[in-house]
Amino acid sequence: MELQERKLLAARLRGLSVFRGVLDCEAFAALCELLDSEEPYEQLELLGELCAALMPWEGDFSRFLRSKVFEDENPVIRAKAGGKTVSGALQANCRKDLYLFSMLSALKAEDLCPGYEDMRPEFASEPVDFETEYGERLDSVAKYGYGIFAGAGMLRLDADGNIVPVESPDAITLDQFIGYEDERARVLDNTKALLQGRPAANMLLYGDAGTGKSSTIKAVANALREDGLRLIELRKDQLLSLSSVMGRIAGNPLKFIIFIDDLSFNKNDSDFSMLKAALEGSASVKADNAVIYATSNRRHIVKESFSDRNSAMDDVHINDTMQELMSLSDRFGETVYFQKPNKQLYLQIVTDLAERAGLDIPADELAVKAEAFALRKGSRSARAAEQFIDSLL
Numbered sequence: 001m002e003l004q005e006r007k008l009l010a011a012r013l014r015g016l017s018v019f020r021g022v023l024d025c026e027a028f029a030a031l032c033e034l035l036d037s038e039e040p041y042e043q044l045e046l047l048g049e050l051c052a053a054l055m056p057w058e059g060d061f062s063r064f065l066r067s068k069v070f071e072d073e074n075p076v077i078r079a080k081a082g083g084k085t086v087s088g089a090l091q092a093n094c095r096k097d098l099y100l101f102s103m104l105s106a107l108k109a110e111d112l113c114p115g116y117e118d119m120r121p122e123f124a125s126e127p128v129d130f131e132t133e134y135g136e137r138l139d140s141v142a143k144y145g146y147g148i149f150a151g152a153g154m155l156r157l158d159a160d161g162n163i164v165p166v167e168s169p170d171a172i173t174l175d176q177f178i179g180y181e182d183e184r185a186r187v188l189d190n191t192k193a194l195l196q197g198r199p200a201a202n203m204l205l206y207g208d209a210g211t212g213k214s215s216t217i218k219a220v221a222n223a224l225r226e227d228g229l230r231l232i233e234l235r236k237d238q239l240l241s242l243s244s245v246m247g248r249i250a251g252n253p254l255k256f257i258i259f260i261d262d263l264s265f266n267k268n269d270s271d272f273s274m275l276k277a278a279l280e281g282s283a284s285v286k287a288d289n290a291v292i293y294a295t296s297n298r299r300h301i302v303k304e305s306f307s308d309r310n311s312a313m314d315d316v317h318i319n320d321t322m323q324e325l326m327s328l329s330d331r332f333g334e335t336v337y338f339q340k341p342n343k344q345l346y347l348q349i350v351t352d353l354a355e356r357a358g359l360d361i362p363a364d365e366l367a368v369k370a371e372a373f374a375l376r377k378g379s380r381s382a383r384a385a386e387q388f389i390d391s392l393l
Contacts, residue, residue, distance in 0.1 A: 001111040003038060009103065010035035018076055018094045019101075022068040027053035031104075034112050043113040044120065050112075051121040061125040062105045069101055069130060070137055073147035080138045081146060081253045098130040105130070142253035143228045149254055153225040154218070156233045161241050163232060163248060170218045177212060177219070178349045179382070183336050184216050187293070190334060191220050194255050194291055195227050201333025202279055202292040204263075208340035210383030213295040214261050216338075221257055231257045236264075239275055246287040256290040263294040279331035294332070346370070346380040353389040361392070 010032050016023060023029075030053055034046040057064040076094045079086045086094075105128040113120050137144050144150055152165035177184060187203060194200035205213040221231035232245060242258070249256050260275075279292065341349065350370040354361060361369075373388040374380045 001114075006035040006112075009100075012100050013104070016097050016100070018074050018090065019069065019072050019097045021074065022072050025053070025068070027064060028068075031112075040113075040115050044116050047109060047113045048121050051109075051123050054123055059123050061107065061123045062128050063124075065101055065105055065128065065130075066133075067151060069098075069134060070144070071147060071150045077138060077141060077146040081141045082251060094134075095131060098134055101130040102128060143226070145228070145230065145252070145254040149230050149252065152230070153221060154231045154233065157235075157238050157241055157245070161238075161244065163245065166233070170215070170222075172215050172219045172222065174219045174223050177216070177382075178352045179341060179345050180212055180216070180338060183338055184220075186334070186336050187216055188220050188223070190291070191224060191229065191257070194289075195224060195229060200291050202294075202331075204294050204296065204332040204335045205338060206296045206335060207338030208379070208381060209297055210381030211338035211340060212382050213338050217257065217259055217293050217295070221259075228254050229257065230254050231259050233259045233261065236260065236262075242275065246290065249290060250287040252289060254289065256287070258290055258292045260292065260294040263296045292332075340379060340381050341385075343371075343380065346374065346385060349382055349385040350388060353385060354392075357389055357393060359389070359392055 013028070013032055013035070014023070023032075027050060030046055030049040034043060034050060037043045037046055051059060054061060054064050057067060074094075076086055076090055079090075105125060107125060109120055109122045110117070137146075137150075148155070148163060148165065152169075154166040154169040155163050156166050158164045174184065174188070183205075187205070190200050190203060205216065207213065218231070221229060232249075234242065234245065239260070245258065275292075347367050347370060350366060351363065354366055359366075369392075370385065370388050373391070374384050377384045377387070
């Protein structure tokens with residue numbers, strides 16, 4: 001590639017309008033400098049910087065471009081998501097930007113650094129028709145989403161209250177479970193109703209530890225991601241941010257599970273009222289495209305002691321106070337009970353897991369060892385069955 005062509009490409013890259021937000025990253029900064037560079041030594045150095053910046057995308061330049069373009073939150077995709085008309089000027093600028101990305105996707109390392117073939121770092125790339133691919137994204141924005149939600153199926157809140165992708169999301173799938181078919185079906189059916197625009201309930205999954213409550217929610221989120229479902233996990237101490245999270249996703253064409261794991265309250269918790277308002281449908285903490293799924297080992301989420309009741313005896317309306325504390329779980333539209341497995345189900349889980357793991361152990365011997373393991377653990381559970389199989393590998 002001639003120097004003049006490279007400088008023109010650098011100028012066009014710096015002149016992005018609709019997708020200007022993508023420029024704020026190391027890879028594009030290095031690329032711009034590299035396209036402008038006339039010194040062979042400097043070109044080699046800047047190419048190294050570019051290749052290093054591409055490591056999160058496994059050194060694939062085209063994959064990097066797709067990530068930046070498809071996840072960019074710009075006026076065109078926001079308008080499309082909101083059902084609004086995109087102006088002619090915006091459409092024209094969008095096409096020009098996408099054409100530039102298509103040109104960039106065809107670049108090779110030798111185009112950017114013509115010399116030093118024996119020591120020049122390389123990156124992978126392939127031509128991409130961004131105008132066609134982005135058009136498909138716009139037409140299916142309710143399925144793919146945009147911004148941070150386009151590239152991640154599971155998200156969380158960071159320390160500053162920002163929604164960020166989960167670094168290592170649980171990849172569990174529905175077909176990995178053994179037993180609890182009815183319980184999972186209820187969660188799956190309710191979530192499909194949300195995706196289809198039908199009434200969907202907030203759900204409380206409660207019951208014994210290790211029975212797959214949290215895993216069920218994550219597996220449903222994984223199963224329905226391609227249909228436009230995302231999961232945002234909040235810790236209990238982040239519930240005061242629930243209103244801002246709902247505001248952030250309100251109007252988004254995607255559907256969301258707000259997931260709260262291992263939920264329980266003391267009676268004086270300040271987070272109690274925020275969750276109560278969301279479950280009751282308060283306009284300030286409710287989004288039409290979201291449901292709240294919580295898990296708990298307790299049917300009654302608010303912990304209460306006998307000393308609490310004794311100290312409340314001077315309450316003029318003590319019955320109302322007690323009902324308030326006990327009724328939070330009833331505000332979930334649907335509750336699903338995950339009971340610890342009986343001996344038969346426990347051994348079925350063990351047997352199926354052993355078969356999947358390729359263990360060649362006689363059934364009688366496996367059952368005896370599994371029961372002994374459960375006795376040491378203190379109870380039978382799906383988690384105990386999995387830990388037992390892991391101990392044999």
